[in-house]
Amino acid sequence: MRVKKEYSHFPVYDETFHVMGIDLSKAFDCLYRTFILEITNTLLDEDETRILTLLLSNTTLTPAINSTHGKKFQTIIGTPQGDSLSAILFIVYLEAVFRKHKELFPDDNETNHIQIETKYVDDCDFIAEHDELPNLVTQVTIPITLAKYNLQMNQDKTERTIITKENCRNIKTKKLGSLIGENADLKYRTQQAAAAFKSMWKIWLSNKSIKLSTRIKLYNACVKSILTYNIAAIGLNDQQANILNTTHRRHLRHILRVYHPNTISNTRLYEVTKSHPITDDMIKARW
Numbered sequence: 001m002r003v004k005k006e007y008s009h010f011p012v013y014d015e016t017f018h019v020m021g022i023d024l025s026k027a028f029d030c031l032y033r034t035f036i037l038e039i040t041n042t043l044l045d046e047d048e049t050r051i052l053t054l055l056l057s058n059t060t061l062t063p064a065i066n067s068t069h070g071k072k073f074q075t076i077i078g079t080p081q082g083d084s085l086s087a088i089l090f091i092v093y094l095e096a097v098f099r100k101h102k103e104l105f106p107d108d109n110e111t112n113h114i115q116i117e118t119k120y121v122d123d124c125d126f127i128a129e130h131d132e133l134p135n136l137v138t139q140v141t142i143p144i145t146l147a148k149y150n151l152q153m154n155q156d157k158t159e160r161t162i163i164t165k166e167n168c169r170n171i172k173t174k175k176l177g178s179l180i181g182e183n184a185d186l187k188y189r190t191q192q193a194a195a196a197f198k199s200m201w202k203i204w205l206s207n208k209s210i211k212l213s214t215r216i217k218l219y220n221a222c223v224k225s226i227l228t229y230n231i232a233a234i235g236l237n238d239q240q241a242n243i244l245n246t247t248h249r250r251h252l253r254h255i256l257r258v259y260h261p262n263t264i265s266n267t268r269l270y271e272v273t274k275s276h277p278i279t280d281d282m283i284k285a286r287w
Helices: 033-040 046-056 084-104 133-138 141-148 182-199 201-205 212-227 238-256 266-273 278-286
Strands: 017-023 059-061 073-075 116-120 123-128 159-163
Touching: 017 133, 033 046, 033 084, 084 116, 084 141, 123 133, 133 141, 182 201, 182 212, 182 238, 201 212, 212 238, 212 266, 238 266, 238 278
Parallel strands: none
Antiparallel strands: 017 123, 017 159, 059 073, 116 123
């Protein structure tokens, strides 16, 4: 007779996760500057605080409709866009807002309604195992906290994803440029790379006017970068990784104009083009 052993300290994989992705409307334009300074006062020294105060003061906006521009007017909220500092200030602001949310609504976390929050600039995701999450995010506590700090959720762009053991490899929800499911993401990135390669077809055929080394540089920048985007974060098995390698080699053969019945070995192909398999990039990126 066999006895089934259960180990409570082992993780359980057959679970369902609910992911709610929210989009904030005109996020950079809505920040309370007084709250920004309140947060940064605890992080910066006196000189840095003065510089930040100066950067946020006396800012103006100019309304425009097509090519017609209106009169400038001063703004007292928001952070100017187009520089590296604005994105950092927004990240700090949003992090502080959600810390305040935990103070205002501690039950959201004590009852494990929201287990994980992920934030990348104005892209926010909430992850939980409970199906109460959609209502919590879109209708109840989250909108209240956001409104308190002058942030508004774009309900039309709220995205709900349910991840299970059965569908986890084929989910077509995009996060930061990659699809969550490995199979779906693999298909997507190979299609995007093929489209980029085709758009530069005249360059690949210009073997006399454009040197091979230049064509390879262009390929690495405009096509290979698509195949290797977020390569460290996706979990591909050997068969899936080989699809990327095969796609990469097919492109290189086209650049060299080696077609059937002519052949070139993989080793020689990498030598001539001074390239290497995509899997090498994957390992390097993970390290």
